[in-house]
Amino acid sequence: MPPPDSGIHSRFYAVIRRIPPGRVATYGQIAALAGLPRRARMVGQALRSTPDGVEVPWHRVINAQGTISPRGGIGWEEGYQRHLLEEEGVVFGRGGKVDLDRFGWDPDRPERRPRNPQGFAAEVRAIEKALRPLGTPERAEGAKAYLKSDLDFLGVATDPLRAAARDWLREHPGLDHDGLVGLVKALWAKPVHELRAFGIELLQARRALLRSEDLDLLEDLLRRSRTWAYVDTIAIQIVGPLVERDPRLNARLDRWVKDEDFWIRRSALLALLLPLRRGEGDWPRFVRYADALLHEKEFFIRKGVGWVLREVAKKHPERVRAFLRGREGKISGVTRREAEKYL
Numbered sequence: 001m002p003p004p005d006s007g008i009h010s011r012f013y014a015v016i017r018r019i020p021p022g023r024v025a026t027y028g029q030i031a032a033l034a035g036l037p038r039r040a041r042m043v044g045q046a047l048r049s050t051p052d053g054v055e056v057p058w059h060r061v062i063n064a065q066g067t068i069s070p071r072g073g074i075g076w077e078e079g080y081q082r083h084l085l086e087e088e089g090v091v092f093g094r095g096g097k098v099d100l101d102r103f104g105w106d107p108d109r110p111e112r113r114p115r116n117p118q119g120f121a122a123e124v125r126a127i128e129k130a131l132r133p134l135g136t137p138e139r140a141e142g143a144k145a146y147l148k149s150d151l152d153f154l155g156v157a158t159d160p161l162r163a164a165a166r167d168w169l170r171e172h173p174g175l176d177h178d179g180l181v182g183l184v185k186a187l188w189a190k191p192v193h194e195l196r197a198f199g200i201e202l203l204q205a206r207r208a209l210l211r212s213e214d215l216d217l218l219e220d221l222l223r224r225s226r227t228w229a230y231v232d233t234i235a236i237q238i239v240g241p242l243v244e245r246d247p248r249l250n251a252r253l254d255r256w257v258k259d260e261d262f263w264i265r266r267s268a269l270l271a272l273l274l275p276l277r278r279g280e281g282d283w284p285r286f287v288r289y290a291d292a293l294l295h296e297k298e299f300f301i302r303k304g305v306g307w308v309l310r311e312v313a314k315k316h317p318e319r320v321r322a323f324l325r326g327r328e329g330k331i332s333g334v335t336r337r338e339a340e341k342y343l
């Protein structure tokens with residue numbers, strides 16, 4: 001093994017310093033980019049022997065399986081590395097795995113530098129100021145209890161909130177992609193229900209501005225939602241149309257349906273709903289998802305499967321009848337009752 005901070009190690013460090021926050025690279029990838037393919041173990045050795053005073057974002061290097069490799073001898077614990085990555089926005093899935101397709105660093109793809117959400121702080125304050133008079137303390141208390149939420153509530157009903165979002169959009173006809181994304185992030189940075197709902201209204205109204213890579217943002221919002229009140233609209237009205245525009249994104253739904261978070265699994269189902277409701281869509285993919293989830297006892301999963309079946313039945317009742325008939329004894333009462341509403 002070469003001595004610490006040798007020329008070879010310096011080449012590894014130089015590559016690792018290029019990994020931007022919120023991205024990860026594998027040991028093998030670092031070795032290859034340093035001109036030493038198949039030397040993944042040497043990268044690990046270099047990180048373990050990093051000299052004092054040499055700044056390297058070591059936490060952004062993980063193994064080829066997408067998991068964190070424990071480091072021995074100098075106290076870099078797996079939990080600490082995970083904490084550092086999560087602070088940068090990296091999401092860990094089932095089994096402590098990072099989705100390399102989503103968070104993996106591609107040095108050939110320039111990183112977009114999003115506008116700082118702090119730059120939207122004044123606009124968020126203005127939106128909150130406009131919403132406050134529309135709410136009541138009684139409605140705020142009731143909505144908070146109904147949704148079992150830890151967020152703050154202004155007590156604004158759905159219709160006036162949607163009208164306020166429409167008014168805001170009319171007053172901002174030049175809203176572009178970066179402005180939309182930046183403002184939504186800033187709205188969601190405050191723990192206020194109506195601000196988050198306002199952000200969803202903006203995304204839904206201007207979903208044509210969204211790009212395929214914005215599925216990362218939408219997934220982040222879904223994971224932070226923890227309620228059908230956000231999840232269902234995001235999945236059906238925003239994620240679904242984005243996936244329709246770029247079918248490659250179906251691969252993300254394939255991963256979502258196996259996710260440990262049942263809201264993400266529900267989102268995979270509901271993202272398929274709109275085209276299926278029209279009598280189009282990917283029925284075989286829905287059947288695969290539903291079959292994978294029929295054993296679940298979670299109410300929102302059972303209800304989600306039934307909801308999609310109910311909508312399919314409006315155009316293709318024979319499909320739903322055949323689906324139910326072929327799965328006697330496997331389908332919950334919740335799912336069946338929902339599915340049979342139009343049969």
